[in-house]
Amino acid sequence: MNNKAMGQSLGYRIFAIIILILLAVFFFFPLYWIITGSFKDAITINARQPQWFPLAPTLDNYVKLFKQPAIQWLINTIIMAVGAMALTCLTASLAGYALAKKRFYGKKVLFTLLVCAMALPKQVIVIPLLQEMSVLNLNNSLLAVILPTVGWPFGVFLMKQFSETIPTELMEAARVDGAGELRTFFSVILPIIKPGIGALAIFTFVNSWNDYFLQLIMLQEKAVFTISLGIARLQGEVSSDFGLIMAGAAVAAIPIVVVFLAFQKYFTQGITMGAVKG
Secondary structure, X not given: OOHHHHHXXXXXXXXXXXXXXXXXXXXXXXXXXXXXXXXXXXXXXXXXXXXXXXXXOOOHHHHHHHHOOHHHHHHHHHHHHHHXXXXXXXXXXXXXHHHHHOOOOOHHHHHHHHHHHHOOOHXXXXXXXXXXXXXXXXXXXXXXXXXXXXXXXXXXXXXXXXXXXXXXHHXXXXXXXXXXXXXXHHHHXXXXXXXXXXXXXXXXXXXXXXXXXXXXXXXXXXXXXXHHHHHHHHHHHOOOXXXXXXXXXXXHHHHHHHHHHXXXXXXXXXXXXXXXXX
8 A cells, every 4th residue: 555545544544533523522521411410500501601610519309300200210121121121132133033034824914014013103193002901901110101013014024134134054053953943043143142132122111211202102100100201391390490300301311321331342343244145
């Protein structure tokens, strides 16, 4: 490689790094402002001259927050999101594997309906979902927001794409060794599609955690509120206490960051596998 080409390559890298840094700052700044704002008093938050870093940090906002049933809201949200994540990953991986590797009547029609369902807005099916939960006596329960998430069409579609990369020879070898369908799936298929499951786990957790619309429709009692509904309630009751609201938003963001850090390796592998396949 000549000096001119090396100089161009170095210039592109520097330019890409600068763009990535600017984008990172742009997307991280709201989270930074929420976290720092949660440690400011009311005077500092409402001051005309913004204070970019709390010079006199205080925990009063968190003390006021946890006088509310914030712990219960947070526990409810974690149960909801983790339950939806686990069930969605299990059902979507099984369904995606069947659509990718099994032969059965109506397979193409079923996949077409699945793709069409991905384009269907949630607002269109919210009334049937509400009626279904009412018939099952699940209104005002966490199951009312967990179960509708389990049949997520995007999750099935994603796992089907990953399952198509599985060599058929591995499945045939497992059958020769006497493995049944479930043993073949959990012993042979599951380790191969683990990156896809990691990516789906992040998508499902974040989607379930932030699905304020479904939570608002299904949950009316304060005892089963999620952290999103709880923060919205605080905004209605103490609309001028921005420190308290920011403290609630900061607490709500922590589990999402933790889940992403825990699954980021699989998420990166999943995106890479998808890129190579495409």
